[in-house]
Amino acid sequence: MTPRTPAVARLHRARWAMTLLFAATTAACLLVLAVLAVRTDGRSRTDELDNGVSHRADGLARTMYYNGGVLHLDALSDDDLARSAEMLGVLHAPEHARPQIRYARDSRAALPDQAALDEIWQQVRHDQETVLISAEVDGREYQWAAAPVWDDDTIGAAVLVGADPARTLAAHTRLRNWLAAGCAALVLAAAAVGHLLSGRAMRPALRGLEQQEQFLAEAAHELRTPLATLRLVVEGGSTSPARAPHALDEAMRLIDRLGRLVTGLLARARLEAGTQDIELTPLRLDQLVEQTVEELPDHTGVTLTTDAAIVDGDPELLAQAVRNLVENALRHGGGTPVDVSVTPGRVAVRDHGPGVPAKDHTRVFERRVTGPTSTGTGTGLAIVRWVAELHGGTARLSPAPSGGTLAELLLPQHPAGASSRPSSTSHTPSE
Template structure:
């Protein structure tokens, strides 16, 4: 039987590198890349919006804080009866405790100076160095004189650290005589912003990888039907070649020997017609099997005489010499074309690999048995030779015959198996369930 030398020959599977399969694999990777790129683009846009929104939010939070402190502390400062600026209420206020930098400047005219007087520091916390230098104070003072309300500026302190400052004017009469400056170091907020940006970048990268993996998985799942269709196509071609090789050879011999055969050309023509009819049934069975495997057709279950089907199948073989058939009347529900193919494959397999020994076919209520008297099949190879496209060394077949037989049996609720025959040889069994009484 097929697979007698399977221990020295590994199963040959259909190649997965055919041009069509390669194109599908390229399409899968392209789909994965497009999915990942689209996801990355969307995440980049969302991350950019999040980073920009966070930056603006932190800036507004700092501005609101220093503005609130400057306005509140400005209300605690007043002038006494002698017109002196009193800071007692400011130094005791809780708003002053949480400020990074705090100062009060007051206009101080210099002798001989004309125009707007320059601001002089009246109070500084934690030190004068925490306030902008004189040039920075002059710029803030000029802005206050122009806007006549609280202003927000960014300026370095005495050490060069850039602070966000809120300056609230203090009026004496209708003129700005002093101002409260509250500064905040944005370094902590900027550090938190950078950390958020880094986390967003890492999260986006991780999500892109996850999206790529999911996209690759989904594209693979979506292409499985196409790959399965290609595999079924290759399998159909292999099975068609296996099924049609023998009848085509027999038909060729009939045509070539028609003139010299007994009965002459008319008899050869009749035999050729019978061979062509058999090939027509084979093609019909092949198409039915392909449609069933593709899921577009269901198995036909009709009552039939299994013994008559086996006898007809053996009689249609190119050379039934050496094949004996022992039957009893058996009725089963099944597809006649598929069952005929399964029986024919078992018998041809026994003839081909039985070493020229007699082949005995029997039909019982359990199914069909085919026995040869050849060397048999090793026990460890009996299951593997029923796999499709397993080729035994030195075999001329494609290794689909026994696989088709088992497939047909399973479609009918049975199975096909190979065991040792009593006294030597191999026994192939096509086991079918009994016909239901309904």
């Protein structure tokens, strides 16, 4: 597993911070909505309970009447409001006397105690309208409504209707629990979605960092050999005055090569970043390969065979791909000769080394893969395939006849074909 760079680690930390921020914001919004919903539900249930007992008490009070100072309760026996009431009683109080239970549908024990009845009666006499009050029965609190029954101009009795709020409270508690569970689930879902979205948002940045790392590795791979060769040439010229002119010429050639390499690297970086499009021009592939091979410091072990071939391509990128193929063969061919051949639309490089296992023929073209035939940084052959695909072609490895490895760069041919140079040449590049 490739270790994370500090920049990548910072991006991952930023992703988790964005996820937490997204989840916290969602949690805060849901909390506000849940609190409002719980309070609204609590008020509505309380109002519904109060309205229910008040409606029954008012309706039953209108069915009762006084006649000659006698309270008639006949309507309570068959009234739907009386049957639907949870608890029902009638208070009656002669003038200047304490209220007494005149009627209890279930039992006297189902109604509030005398102290509570006194309080209810006093409030009804004071307000002269239906009143709401909470009173306990057997240690449980109930909601009561008391509606006055008029005897001419005075209140002679009161209808008392009660309801148990436990059922309403239980429903309210269930709603609160469901809201808590739902909000928790939504926060987790929001965190997951936030993590996914932040990951997608950071994907271009991570891809850019990866491309930067790849570019640095490829630049080091491309520049390491010519810089080392230039150092040897300069050291050789400085120690031997007789070799100084030749060393100077060789150094200038290597400097020119380094300039082309830097230009190619910059072009490739712009292409991969999407800030520049590749410009394909018709070029002689055979001449490009000849020049590239001749610039290699250890090209004496290379046998070159070329046919005239014209392709549409970028000369710097194609030269880089050819150079990587040949250097890979020289480095991993076990010191054996390397044969390079150019035919229309094809550059083939063959070494006579131990060969590459069949299972690695595709894998070695992946970036950062090291193996028997790949470079130490795992970039050389990856660059070859990238250049080939950029030109609409491909690169492949296969076993060579009689041993060794055959590496091929396949490119689409230019419509002009190879008519400009019918003959072929075979030679070993001179020093």
